[in-house]
Amino acid sequence: MAPLLQSSQPWVEKYRPKQVKDVAHQDEVVRVLTNTLETTNSVLFSWGEHERQRSNCKVTYKPELYKLRVLELNASDDRGINVVRTKIKNFAAIAVGSGHQGGYPCPPYKIIILDEADSMTEDAQNALRRTMETYSKVTRFFFICNYISRIIEPLASRCAKFRFKPLSEDIMTSRILHICREEGLNLDSEALSTLSSISQGDLRRAITYLQGAARLFGSSISSKDLICVSGVIPQEVVQALFSGCRSGNFDLADKEVKNVIAEGYPVSQMLSQLFDMVVEADDISDEQKARICKKLGEADKRLVDGADEYLQLLDVASNTMRSLCNMPEEFSFEN
Template sequence: MQSSQQWVEKYRPRQVKDVAYQEEVVRVLTNTLETGSCPHMLFYGPPGTGKTTTALAIARQLFGPELYKSRVLELNASDDRGINVVRTKIKDFAAVAVGTVKRKNGYLCPPFKIIVLDEADSMTEDAQNALRRTMETYSKVTRFFFICNYVSRIIEPLASRCAKFRFKPLSEEIMSSRILYICKEEGLCLDAKALSTLSSISHGDLRRAITYLQSAARLFGSSISSENLISVSGVVPEKVVEAVLQACRSGNFDFANKEVNNFIAEGYPASQMLTQLFEAIVEENDLSDEQKARISKKLGEADKCLVDGADEYLQLLDVVSNTMKAFSNMPEEFAYEC
């Protein structure tokens, strides 16, 4: 019987030295673990590169299992982290002093607590401003770890108070190595093509890759093919993307409209189609740079509209009609407007 435990948690590194591909970060933080000298920290970079794992590993290695619960407060984006939470829950936790505990069971146990704010870039600006004074007032007894994807969304007064650590997207080689280790542990068979596909569709996000792998294993058993991984990932099959591109090349609007309707009826996400269309357009040899620029501009506009809640059929039809005009090299002002 298969375990119900998520593989993302099962294979999450428990020590800083086990975090993959972030050599500079690991080297600096290893010194922190040896000396107990810990500044406020800001971890930023793409999803699935080890930011949260690293922050929690530091806390566990500093305090050990006995003191972890009393010394570490972790807040995620799912929690309410508006200004009221900063003024109450965070401030109350930060204000309480901790006693000096000598090295216990091999753990350093420094005389401070840690507050981990995951997805800090989703905090309101008012909440971030409220944290400034809290960080200064209680810096002797509390350290803050901010984790975010977009460092530009952290206000400068907070960012300047932290040591910054950038997490790089994982290379295909590193991801493949970790995936093969998990396959060996779980008794899975993954051929070279499937491994390459998994790295490609996860875009350097190891967490996403492991989730796809577990989903495919539960649905298709121990032998997993490239097609199996694509079917569980939500990625649009290449033949569907090619059919839409073929409709754009045809110059026949009714044919293009039929392909768009077929795509919507299949239930694929339009935003994913835009991403894959962009990748296909960039690799097209028959288009000039100007034509590619016109199509890319329309793809960007449609993506923004989808984020704002626009109708998927209309946006995709708008993209296809404009792409059709770009293929025929017709001036942009004559493109259809949907």
């Protein structure tokens, strides 16, 4: 095993982009961000990952000035109006100088990065709007969120919006192969394809899975190893449950549901994979797909609210069977 595998440093930190230009497969966003930092005074609103914005800031300022000119806050923790009135306002109000030092532009403004900005209370967001207006000449804001609808309109309207798209399989494979060469790992084509599939275009997630598999299974990693560390349910398990629903036999479907629960697989993950299987099925009508997907959504909401996993999965299985076998709505299952 390569010596690097013994390092405790997370690979997502080791291989994160050091400059904006190193960010993969986001050409339009990179070009606009680079141009914005050099030529405009716009406030930036970003819907993406914290690491990309940190990279943006590190290439903007000289290393020793980074801590003085960049304030990073996780808005899910620092989410109240008092944080806006004290920490953010005090930092934003301080004027800074400009100039080029050692190849760094050192522009005459500071940057405040608010991660999970959609977790901020509405009062805090309203207070922040006033701060942005007052100190726009000396401070820029980066808002990073998962749900843009949770940002109040007056705040969103003052920002340029950027959305980061998932990476394609080719880009993902190229970067993963580079990391494998650096770390002395062996992945076959099936394992590479599996890693791209289970990470769903998220390179950070793919790197995390890869490091976990390397620590557990050594330098030769198979598709099965990656599925094991990712928490993704094996396809044969999902297929068995789906086949049980197709059979029209409630006892068989119930047996497969109990197997899923007994093995400890997360039901939310099972619902996600069932959804993919249903949508991709060619022999199911659009009406049947709609009914099944509606039930999947309802069950997922109940799970978030704390409902029992076995009962929700059984409800999904029975309603999926009803839809696939064209059973009437008043039909009741009896053992």
